Amino acid sequence: MAMQTTPSTRRNVLRAAILFWTAATLVVLVIGFREAIFLVPAEATMGNLQRIFYYHVNHATLGLVFPYINCFASLAYLYWRRRDPLKALAADAWAVASAELSVLYVSIGLVTGILWARPAWGVWWAWDARLTTYLLLWLLYVAYMITRQFSSTGQGHTLAAVLSIFAAIDVPITFMSISWWRTQHPAPVLRGDGKLDQVFWPAVLWNFAGWAMWGALVLVFRYALERRRQRADQQAALEAIEASLELTR
Amino acid sequence: MTWHTFFAAFSNSYLWYLPTAYFLVWALQGGYLLWMAIQWSRSGKAGIRK
Numbered sequence: 001m002a003m004q005t006t007p008s009t010r011r012n013v014l015r016a017a018i019l020f021w022t023a024a025t026l027v028v029l030v031i032g033f034r035e036a037i038f039l040v041p042a043e044a045t046m047g048n049l050q051r052i053f054y055y056h057v058n059h060a061t062l063g064l065v066f067p068y069i070n071c072f073a074s075l076a077y078l079y080w081r082r083r084d085p086l087k088a089l090a091a092d093a094w095a096v097a098s099a100e101l102s103v104l105y106v107s108i109g110l111v112t113g114i115l116w117a118r119p120a121w122g123v124w125w126a127w128d129a130r131l132t133t134y135l136l137l138w139l140l141y142v143a144y145m146i147t148r149q150f151s152s153t154g155q156g157h158t159l160a161a162v163l164s165i166f167a168a169i170d171v172p173i174t175f176m177s178i179s180w181w182r183t184q185h186p187a188p189v190l191r192g193d194g195k196l197d198q199v200f201w202p203a204v205l206w207n208f209a210g211w212a213m214w215g216a217l218v219l220v221f222r223y224a225l226e227r228r229r230q231r232a233d234q235q236a237a238l239e240a241i242e243a244s245l246e247l248t249r
Numbered sequence: 250m251t252w253h254t255f256f257a258a259f260s261n262s263y264l265w266y267l268p269t270a271y272f273l274v275w276a277l278q279g280g281y282l283l284w285m286a287i288q289w290s291r292s293g294k295a296g297i298r299k
């Protein structure tokens with residue numbers, strides 16, 4: 001016999017799941033921090049400074065994942081916008097949520113990278129292929145957000161969706177740049193010949209899991225916030241129509 | 250590393266980048282979450298229909 005679920009039951013289950021996920025995320029982040037700062041040994045060449053790596057690499061990598069969520073959501077938006085506007089709105093909410101997460105994670109990847117570069121290379125920035133394509137990705141998402149925010153014609157969301165396709169094309173180029181070209185940025189350390197020593201992996205993996213879980217949590221929260229805004233806009237539009245009908249009577 | 254050396258790194262000309270990077274990450278991530286929480290509570294007060 002199938003059990004019937006009421007909206008309030010579903011809401012309670014959802015609330016419990018979010019609380020559990022939040023608690024698990026915080027625990028994993030604390031373990032990750034402990035591994036990165038206190039437990040794994042200092043690296044032979046750079047010493048303690050190398051510990052920046054444990055926050056830099058996961059944010060920089062996740063900054064290449066959220067653009068794909070954004071691209072799929074944007075493609076769904078472009079597909080549904082004339083066929084099914086309600087589905088298009090949901091896709092658009094996922095698009096804006098993942099775009100903001102892309103800006104956040106890529107910004108952190110850039111900032112922590114800059115703070116690594118200065119003591120390691122002696123310069124804050126190098127115009128090599130990795131850094132340049134990564135900066136381009138950040139600029140594309142800033143353009144995406146500005147297009148959405150300041151377009152007054154109603155075409156902003158569509159134009160931004162097209163921009164997200166360009167961003168998605170930049171992602172594999174950024175990812176492969178350290179293999180395709182000689183760069184100031186280190187060659188792959190999680191794969192290939194210069195692979196990181198086993199002793200450092202717990203710090204890498206715990207922090208990767210923690211910041212990925214955090215990203216998923218924030219993504220869902222931002223999506224829910226956008227859906228709230230959309231419902232408010234719909235309601236305001238309905239009320240405006242009702243008011244104008246009252247006037248014509 | 251210990252808590253002491255982590256915080257002491259702020260006054261080290263070579264190591265200050267490490268705690269700065271960690272605090273910046275927490276500030277940016279926490280700041281974004283806080284901004285969303287404020288937006289959420291404001292949208293609730295504005296009487297959003299479910």
